[in-house]
Amino acid sequence: MVQITFIDSRGTARTVEGEAGSTVMETAIKNGVPEIEAECGGACACSTCHVYIEEAWREKVGEPSPMEEDMLDFAYNVQPNSRLSCQIKVREDLDGLIVRTPDRQA
Amino acid sequence: MSEPIKTDVVIVGAGPIGLFAVFELGLLDMKCHLIDILDKIGGQCAELYPEKPIYDIPGIPFTSAQGLVDALLQQIKPFNPLYHLNEMVETVEKIGDPLFRVTTDQGKVFEAKIVVIAAGGGSFQPKRPPIPGIEAYEGKSVHYxxxxxxxxxxxxxxxxxxxxxxxxxxxxLAPxxxxxxxxxxxxxxxxxPDSVNxxxxxxxxxxIDLVVGxxxxxxxxxxxxSKAMVKTNDGSAFEIACDALLPFFGLTMKLGPVANWGFELKNNELIxxxxxxFETSIPGIFAIGDINWYPGKLKLILSGFHEAALMAQKAYRYVYPEKRLVFQYTTSSTSLQKKLGVAPERPAAPARAAT
Known part of the structure; x- marks a missing residue:
């Protein structure tokens, strides 16, 4: 199991367990993490699972694909550390990952 | 106001469930008009994820969302439904028993015995960018x-x-x-790429000027x-003087005018x-697919198909109150096969001119 911490826009942290092979978005939805909507269900067809990757994890998590960049155009307040959480696969080496959620999705 | 279009059924929403409703209603001789706010047929399947796979349609192990829409269009072709795209239904008023007047934002008026709401997650509307106070300019100098x-x-x-x-x-607009x-x-x-070039x-x-920020x-x-404050990715900030702002941030789904049609909504979003x-609290108005709610509801395309079939049985009683409905299978009923244009060829009777 891989531990992932979601910090919401008010600063409340929630640490939940994700399964390797699933996605960070699925982990959030399964555990009722707020501020992640995932309207399209993980098809990279909306931008409502937008998260900010904590600086220390950016390199390990990696950069968005061109398709994900296109969807990020629709997200709110996009930052250099913005990602769509449905496009991040949970892996053993992401154990301890910290992401922040924006105060609004779509 | 234009002359009303008279029809048996108005279907609000041309997604997969609205399309299959045409099939079930058509088998029972009810004519349909479909109205959709998008510029294309297929709803979310066509707008949000046309190329994404769908694995849970019974009997179809794999299809793409657009593939499913195309197949449904082929399936309902014999019933010649009429489409009104780029139009949003604004009001639904009860004017008979049952008879409804349906009006769109383009001023089109329908008179239908039955209304079927198959509006999924609601209407697709332009996304509003997260700029504080933008509402105050909308419609006057901010346009979507x-x-x-x-x-x-x-x-x-x-x-x-x-x-x-x-x-x-x-x-x-450049020129x-x-x-x-x-x-x-x-x-x-x-x-x-051609437009970008x-x-x-x-x-x-x-x-023209191109600014990244x-x-x-x-x-x-x-x-x-009068001006927009802009920040670039390296953190610097400046102003752009302008008389009009046109933000294009894609579409989002909002319930829209359905909220004002007199239903007591579940969680403010479901009928x-x-x-x-699958009839609503107003007899003659049905709601099928993702927009409805009942105990045990699942938001699955296959559930919407089931709902369409049962809805059509009840709708028939309103449209043809004097007729008896005989339940038939497409596999064996010659009358259904005739409607589908697949009735087996029979030796032609000797031709005789009508007198």
Whole structure:
């Protein structure tokens, strides 16, 4: 199991367990993490699972694909550390990952 | 107001469930008009994820969302439904027993014995960018669509976005506006490469400005914008003077006018129905697919198909109150096969001219 911490826009942290092979978005939805909507269900067809990757994890998590960049155009307040959480696969080496959620999705 | 279009059924929403409703209603001799706010048929399947796979349609191990829409269109072709795209149903009024007057935002009026709401997650509407106070300018100097290009003549226009809408309107309005700036958060564009090349050529000729950054605030007064505050990715900030702002941030689903049609909504977004006929609290108005709610509801396309079939049985009783409904199978019923245009050929009777 891989531990992932979601910090919401008010600063409340929630640490939940994700399964390797699933996605960070699925982990959030399964555990009722707020501020992640995932309207399209993980098809990279909306931008409502937008998260900010904590600086220390950016390199390990990696950069968005061109398709994900296109969807990020629709997200709110996009930052250099913005990602769509449905496009991040949970892996053993992401154990301890910290992401922040924006105060609004779509 | 135009002359009302008279029909048996108006279906609100041309997604997969609205389309299959045409099939089930058609087998029972009910004519349908479909109204959808999108410019295409297929709802979310066509707009949000046309190329994505679907694995849970019974008997079809794999299809794409667009593939499913195309197959449904082929399946309902024998019933010749009529489509009204780019139109949003604004009001539904009860004027008979049952008879409904349905009006769209384009001023079209329908008179239908039955209304079927198959509106999924609601209407697709332009996404509002997260700029504080933008509401105050909407409709006057902030526009999410261009209805009349002439209204931008000799104005300083700021277009925001990197997709086809943003690029198309940049190209179309460049010759009309006194000055045009295209603002996008990065230097890559997802719009068609041809449009991007044309836009770049205009930038090269000094005809328009291209700025990489995001709008953080607007200023102006009385609905009239005067400038936009912009921040670039390296943190620097500056202002762009403009008379009109056109943000193109894609579409989002909102319940829309359905909220005002007299239903007591579940969680403010779903229409409660009975699970025997998927009829709402107003007899003659049905709700099927993702927009309805009943105990045990699952938002699955296959559930919507089931709901369409049961809905059609009850709808028949309103449209043909004097007729008896005989339940039939497409596999064996010659009358259903005739409606589908697949009735087996029979030796033709000797031709005789009608007298």
């Amino acid at each position: 669509a261009v209805r009349k290009m002439e209204s931008f003549r000799d104005k300083r226009v700021l277009v925001v976005g990197g997709g086809d809408s943003a690029l198309d309107w940049t190209l179309n 009309i506006a006194s000055h045009l700036t295209l603002l996008h958060r990065r230097s890559e564009f997802r719009a068609a 044309k836009m770049m050529a205009l930038v090269g000729d000094g005809k 995001q709008v953080t605030a607007l200023s102006g007064g009385d609905g009239q914008i 409660p129905v009975d699970s025997a006929a």
